[in-house]
Amino acid sequence: MVADVKSALKEFSALLGEEHLTTDAATCSTCAVDGKVPRLIVYPSTAEEVAAVLKLAADSGFALIPFRNRTKLDIGNPPERYDMGLSLKGMNNVWHYEPADLTISVEPGLKLKELQHLVARDRLWLPLDPAGDGQASLGGIVAANASGPLRHAYGSPRDMVLGMKIATVQGKIIKTGGRVVKNVAGYDLGKLLIGSYGTLGVIVEVSLKLFPLPGRRETFILQPGNLGIARDLRRRILESPLSPLRMVLLVASAGTKLRVDAPRAFDSSRLEMCIDAGGSDSMLMRIRTMLEGIAKELAVPFESCNAQDAENTWVHASDFRRWIGEGHPQAIVLKICLPISASEQFLSMAQQEAENAKARMAAMSLLGVGIVYVAVLDSLGAADGEHLTRRLKHSAENLGGVLIVEQCPLELKMRLDVWGEPKDDYEIMRKLKMAWDSRRTLAPGRMIGRI
Amino acid sequence: MKSPPLIRELVRATNTEAVLWRAEDLLLYEYDALSVMRQPEAVVFPTTTEEVVRVVGIAAQQGVSVIPRGAGTGLSGGATVAERGILIALSRMNKIVEIDLENQRARVQPGVVNLDLSRAVEDAGYYFAPDPSSQKACTLGGNVAENSGGPHTLAYGVTTHHALGLEIVLSDGDVIHTGAKFWDRPGYDLTGVVVGSEGTLGIVTEITVRLCRLPEAVKTLLAIFDRVLDATRTVAAITARGITPAALEMMDGFTLRAVEAATGAGYPIDSAAVLLIEVEGLREAVEEQAQAIEAVCRENSAREVRCARSEEERALLWKGRKNAFGALGRIAPNYYVQDGVIPRTRLPEMLEFTAEVEKRYALRIGNIFHAGDGNLHPLIMFDARDRSECERVVRAARDLIAKCVEMGGSITGEHGVGVEKNELMPLIFSEDDLEMQRRIKGVFNPSGLFNPGKVLPTGKMCGELRIQIGAGA
Secondary structure, three states: OOOOHHHHHHHHHHHHOHHHEEOOHHHHHHOOEOOEOOOEEEOOOOHHHHHHHHHHHHHHOOOEEEEOOOOOOOOOOOOOOOOEEEEOOOOOOEEEEEHHHOEEEEOOOOEHHHHHHHHHOOOEEOOOOOOOOOOOEHHHHHHOOOOOOOHHHHOOHHHOEEEEEEEOOOOOEEEEEOOOOOOOOOOOHHHHHOOOOOOOOEEEEEEEEOEEOOOEEEEEEEOOOOHHHHHHHHHHHHHOOOOOOEEEEEEEOOOOOOOOOOOHHHHOOOEEEEEEEEEOHHHHHHHHHHHHHHHHHOOOOEEEOOHHHHHHHHHHHHOHHHHHHHHOOOOEEEEEEOOHHHHHHHHHHHHHHHHHOOOOEEEEEEOOOOEEEEEEOOOOOHHHHHHHHHHHHHHHHHOOOEEEEEEOOHHHHOOOOOOOOOOOOHHHHHHHHHHHOOOOOEOOOOOHHHO | OOOHHHHHHHHHHOOHHHEEOOHHHHHHHHEOOOOEOEOOOOEEOOOOHHHHHHHHHHHHHHOOEEEEEOOOOOOOOOOOEOOOEEEEEOOOOOOEEEEEOOOOEEEEOOOOEHHHHHHHHHOOOEEOOOOOOOOOOOEHHHHHHHOOOOOOHHHHOOHHHOEEEEEEEOOOOOEEEEEOOOOOOOOOOHHHHHOOOOOOOOEEEEEEEEOEEOOOEEEEEEEEEOOHHHHHHHHHHHHHOOOOOOEEEEEEHHHHHHHHHHHOOOOOOOOOEEEEEEEEEOHHHHHHHHHHHHHHHHHOOEEEEEEOOOHHHHHHHHHHHHOHHHHHHOOOOEEEEOOEEOOHHHHHHHHHHHHHHHHHOOOEEEEEEEHHHOEEEEEEEEOOOOHHHHHHHHHHHHHHHHHHHHOOOEOOOOOOOOOOOHHHHHHOOOHHHHHHHHHHHHHHOOOOOEOOOOOOOOOOOOOOOOOOHHHOO
């Protein structure tokens, strides 16, 4: 931080009003990122205020991290500098909602749960179920391109964002895309912001595509005896005309009791494949018959869940990270992105590596997407944790994928780049960062290559 | 006269068969599907990424710009030469490098024709979802440049939703690889920025795409209306019923009479408008959705709702729709197709406005559009020999686009900005917005070598549609 903190504080105060900022140590410490505590939190309530804050921060040499409910703040490398937090909790407006057009434009602080509630009355939804149990804000979800099991059928925020307004460190509010579902005017800057984790600009409004809610839902549980059978099941289902909404494989080491109210599967060494289907009665009947047939052929136990168990299963699966985290604060949570065909093989390697390290593990695989979340539950110490993480990273890369460390003790985080090594497109990424944020005001050091 | 040293160097970088430079050979390359621009200095047909790198190096050294081109089917002048330059025609880089069905991916060179990819995987039950009307000819490289859509993008999204990774030659000759075969590679989504950048950021030399499963069942309905208004109202009513068809297209009476005359697909020539609606998926879902759609059409005064009874009938209806531009070409000596987007609920209002514009400028306008997306393609008929008519055409087109913007829409939904609409960009973007776009271009293409004079406004013809309409639109 630059020398003249006091005068900068005065300027922020003049800009937002004293009641919209705090330097209270206790409050600031709740917004710490990887052990770094900001000196100041600001609470702007308009897009213009956000833009002004960004410019002032840049001019003052402050480093800033934007957030709302802090559900994803532990993802990323430790910030190189972190002087102030920018909370978007004062920005929850819905600016535009047209059910017949299936579009909505909202401010970044609006929680996913609030949005779902609003549009459900028109039998619509935003088919996203990222971690955070609906508490995550739309701004954060888009900035992290966060998704959950529903990604199988609907894709990620990248597929749903129609346009956005972005506040930049130049103090401007810029627009990209729009509110219509098709638009190819100009460069798609929105894509750049989606998944940029607040390192290029702050999303101050986002327009999204909505979808009709499926008529009825039913969850089916299949219990393949081993990963080989799970792979056969996955192949059979993906090659069939069935198009489930969600399809995950849950894996846990023997004796891993994660939470008392968790679905049964996680209390054992069995595998569970959970499939969520939606549609009319006749569609669900057909899906059930077909799934049952496939299960029978492969001699896999099959059942349909009651509504309560189904709800429970998906709430936990969506919020895998927190679910694991609650009983295991030292857990290492890894996200592995792979070609679809490699997930079972990776899981098998991960089980072996965890066993070698004498650590219990739990995993959730988005079978049709190629994304696997692995949690190593026992505290391993930084050296062993690093060893295991590097082994798994090596396995992921051998299978043609990458490994991202989403959560781990700080000591371990200091030893590696959580995103993995940059590749031949890194130089362009670095230049883009410098073109938009030349003083590295926004979350410096957090993205790949500590950009 | 041509510059022989340039040609010699290009030949050395590739081979004699790979370079066209005689005036008569270059004639064809003055055009794309929009308009005629200037003649390129040469057209080079590389077959490898290395050749592209060499050609880019020579162009940079000689100070001529480089314009990538696929099949030249673009509708906004993107693949034509705006400033002195050479065309890199990627049509000979047409190999499907890899098909990986279990992972639902294919890796292709940019010159692969859109439909050829779907054909290569259809027996295994897969296809490539974006289906522009020119899909028999247009290339995947062109689709990436333009972020192409098509009728079925209503349910499946446009090219950007199906392109996962790119190999790109940059203006300094560096080759980078964006994205991956898998989702969520860490870092900024450069693939997402380059898709739709119209050849102004780099030359794409390889593309990794997603393949989709062919649906189990498909049903194609033709809803026939005596009033245009009823057809447009039906569009929003279908969505409001919670149905997302795979495609939802509209043609007005004028257009479908031309289509019927050209293809004999069975379109009712005495109607005011038709909706061509397709539903796909599980047999049960298709059946139920088709019934629901039929009910909605009837509630909105459809005269008749037909269902294609065979694959042949279905194919014929689509042939009619996909060849509609050509069919209208039989009616007047020239036509100019516009591409605007509006929120789909505003369709009735937009159609009324189009009728007003028709009257105001004494022109004939055919209405054909991806109704489900709110993506309009008004076709303005004219005779290029009539100067006054040409002027009216441009004014009418500009009014239509301005109306789209006023309704909260966009100046282009799938045809791109190119040279046609770059001066219209200020209609939807502020100077600040454009400045951030310029910075993106400055990072990828700092020397301005690639496709100059496209996408971003040049400031030379403020607020004007740029089409040399007398010349062959």
